[in-house]
Amino acid sequence: MKVLVTGGAGYIGSHVVRQLGEAGHDIIVFDNLSTGYAWAVTHGELVVGDLADEDAIDALFRDHQFEAVLHFAAHIVVPESVANPLKYYRNNTRNTLNLLAAIERYQVPHLVFSSTAAVYGMPEQTVLTEDLPLAPINPYGASKMMSERMIMDLAAASSLRYVILRYFNVAGADLDGRLGQATPEATHLIKVACECVTGARDGMSIFGTDYDTRDGTCVRDYIHVEDLARAHVMALDHMAAGGESDVLNCGYGRGFTVREVIDVVRQQAGCDFPVAESPRRAGDPGALMADNQRIRRVLGWSPRHDDLEVIVRTALDWERQWQRKQADGATHSTNH
Ligand code: UFG
Numbered sequence: 001m002k003v004l005v006t007g008g009a010g011y012i013g014s015h016v017v018r019q020l021g022e023a024g025h026d027i028i029v030f031d032n033l034s035t036g037y038a039w040a041v042t043h044g045e046l047v048v049g050d051l052a053d054e055d056a057i058d059a060l061f062r063d064h065q066f067e068a069v070l071h072f073a074a075h076i077v078v079p080e081s082v083a084n085p086l087k088y089y090r091n092n093t094r095n096t097l098n099l100l101a102a103i104e105r106y107q108v109p110h111l112v113f114s115s116t117a118a119v120y121g122m123p124e125q126t127v128l129t130e131d132l133p134l135a136p137i138n139p140y141g142a143s144k145m146m147s148e149r150m151i152m153d154l155a156a157a158s159s160l161r162y163v164i165l166r167y168f169n170v171a172g173a174d175l176d177g178r179l180g181q182a183t184p185e186a187t188h189l190i191k192v193a194c195e196c197v198t199g200a201r202d203g204m205s206i207f208g209t210d211y212d213t214r215d216g217t218c219v220r221d222y223i224h225v226e227d228l229a230r231a232h233v234m235a236l237d238h239m240a241a242g243g244e245s246d247v248l249n250c251g252y253g254r255g256f257t258v259r260e261v262i263d264v265v266r267q268q269a270g271c272d273f274p275v276a277e278s279p280r281r282a283g284d285p286g287a288l289m290a291d292n293q294r295i296r297r298v299l300g301w302s303p304r305h306d307d308l309e310v311i312v313r314t315a316l317d318w319e320r321q322w323q324r325k326q327a328d329g330a331t332h333s334t335n336h
Pocket residue numbers: 076078116117118119140141168169170187188189190192204205206207208217218219220258281284288
């Protein structure tokens with residue numbers, strides 16, 4: 001299939017591009033390289049551009065007859081979205097509208113959209129099904145919820161079919177060490193802990209130790225990026241085979257506390273690092289896990305790397321390599 005991947009130079013997008021390339025798809029990546037990297041695009045062609053630029057989008061769709069769009073490009077930092085909400089509505093919601101306008105204009109039949117568990121907000125249940133009412137508690141979640149709604153409305157009014165994937169906590173890296181999370185100033189737990197191991201960070205905090213969970217810290221459903229990436233390829237296959245539009249949670253349906261995650265990082269690294277206990281971070285629900293029955297049923301997806309040690313080990317291997325790469329880059333540039 002001829003596919004457009006927005007944000008394909010980023011962490012999750014680049015893993016998906018690699019799997020799409022290996023599955024034989026013909027890929028154009030459109031990315032503004034704000035948090036992504038050209039080296040992360042292992043297959044297809046990279047077009048550097050921004051989804052705010054409607055002319056650039058139009059030219060892209062005019063030049064290529066896309067059969068599907070996979071839309072990853074977005075800002076993803078929850079606290080930043082609280083401090084700077086319009087940045088999120090602009091880049092996530094308005095730019096999705098720009099993309100949808102081109103999808104409509106050029107009658108692209110299939111869309112896979114990266115959504116998030118943040119659309120559920122702070123539900124009473126800890127295991128979440130897709131039919132729960134959406135009640136995001138931060139602009140990031142709201143910006144994604146609004147995008148979901150636009151996609152559904154456009155699909156109702158046209159022949160567009162979509163698969164919306166609601167990601168839980170994505171972590172880990174390519175098992176062969178080629179790709180990983182290189183996002184600058186990352187805030188995600190496993191990434192932060194791995195940066196402590198490599199020395200890129202002096203230490204970290206646990207945000208909140210008074211939650212109603214087994215050790216007082218938040219429980220999250222960590223899913224390996226390769227399993228998540230495979231769900232995208234399967235979503236395309238599903239639509240190509242005539243499958244219906246759907247909204248699917250992406251998670252394993254089990255959770256680990258922050259302390260448990262940090263312990264596994266220490267264990268896998270074979271070293272310790274300073275961990276302070278801090279007050280709760282605004283907007284963190286106590287426990288979130290995916291009910292994944294639907295994605296199993298609809299796509300036939302099932303986890304292959306549901307093992308926190310594998311998630312952490314691949315993240316750690318990547319982090320060490322990434323720090324070396326950056327150090328080499330720094331040495332290299334000072335030599336010129
Ligand atoms: N945490 C720490 N210290 C850190 C970083 C994180 O204690 O330095 C804790 C957080 O407070 C939270 C847990 O680790 O309890 C996980 O935090 P992350 O920042 O890794 O991930 P979130 O659960 O906040 O965010 C994820 C996705 C978002 C999505 C959200 C839905 O990354 O895209 O789940 O709740 F919006």
